[in-house]
Amino acid sequence: MTAATTEGLPEGFAAIVEDFNAVPEPERLQMLLDFSRGLPALPERYAEHPELLEPVPECQSPIFVVAEVTGTGQDARVDLFFSAPEEAPTTRGFAGILHDGLDGLTAGEVLAVPADVSDRLGLSRAVSPLRLRGMAGMLGRIKRQVQEKSAA
Template sequence: MPPALAQVVEDFNDLEIPDRLQLLLEFSDGLPPLPQRYAEHPELLEPVPECQSPIFLHVEVEGDDGDAVVHLYFSAPPEAPTTRGFAGILHEGLDGLSAAEVLAVPMDFTDHLGLGEAVSMLRLRGMAAMLFRIKRQVQEKMAG
């Protein structure tokens, strides 16, 4: 697991369950706004229908195979703090990493956050779906 994402997992596991929810809300508040180039063209973002709230994402990969860097962009409404929080975690843990590092993230990393007792499994599956789409977009951009 990349160091930034491992730190997020550690931060969650250092807290009691109610405090984990508070940290999730902090990640929600910390999600960067969508850049204008995507805000004006929402059709460029991919929906994640597995999430209970509407969320859209886009992945950019800059550079060549050996030094390709991944940038993540999310659009989620403020009235969906859990979904925004999950997007914030992924942004914090993955944005700016190499494509290889992003692709190496285990799909079950969401299980390690310790949120299973705090949020529904349906919500955690939504976060896993975000990660799946991120990895798929990275693979597609690296291939083509």
């Protein structure tokens, strides 16, 4: 793995990328499934009001995301919530990676995450480009929400 693989990533997200790149491709798919199982359930305030979450149409499976931002500016805290069906493990896995890699960071840290992070996981031969674009779509929506909410 090269330093470019983790360049520009927050520490926790860099560790996820390193873990994926440290194992053979078949094991990467298993890791993705593990992340899908680890995606936290929605809190009641969103489970009872799914209209508060933003859809991510770039994903093949129905997935919804909301970024809560506490405070303003670059130091505002970001908390992420996802809704993804259990029968879509790849999509849930990507949501789980984004949750584990970004949840609890500052707005500045989230906004600085490179757009190509999905390509750095070493899944390009195991997962279709369309699915990788779905993860990029999730990140794009998260970053837009964080930008808007941290500026408010």
